[in-house]
Amino acid sequence: AQAYLDQLERGDALSTSFVADLAAALERSASRLEDGARDEDLAARLESLSVALEEGSGDAIAKKRRAALAETLSGIAARLR
Numbered sequence: 873a874q875a876y877l878d879q880l881e882r883g884d885a886l887s888t889s890f891v892a893d894l895a896a897a898l899e900r901s902a903s904r905l906e907d908g909a910r911d912e913d914l915a916a917r918l919e920s921l922s923v924a925l926e927e928g929s930g931d932a933i934a935k936k937r938r939a940a941l942a943e944t945l946s947g948i949a950a951r952l953r
Contacts, residue, residue: 873898873948876941885934894921901948915949922946 877894880886886894897917904911922945925938 873941873944876937876944880934880937880941883930883934883937885928885930885938890921890924897921898948901952905948905951911952915952918945918949918952922949 877886877891877898881891897914900911900914901918904914922942925942925945928938929935930938
C-alpha cells in the first residue's frame with residue numbers, strides 16, 4: 873500500500889490532505905495488525921478511502937495504481953475486522 877501511495881504522491885495524482893489522511897490510516901493499521909487487534913472503525917475508514925480512490929481521475933497509469941491501492945486498502949480493512 874505504501875509503495876502505491878508513494879507512486880501516486882510523486883505523480884501528483886492525490887491531494888496533499890488525502891495523502892496525509894491515508895498515510896495516517898496506514899500507519900495506524902500497521903500498528904493494529906502488528907498487535908493482532910481488530911478495529912472496525914479503522915476498517916470502515918480504509919473502506920471509505922478505498923471508495924474515494926476508485927472515484928478519482930488521472931491518466932491510465934494513475935488509474936491503475938489507484939485501483940490497486942483501493943484493492944489493497946480493502947484487503948487491509950478485511951484483516952482488521
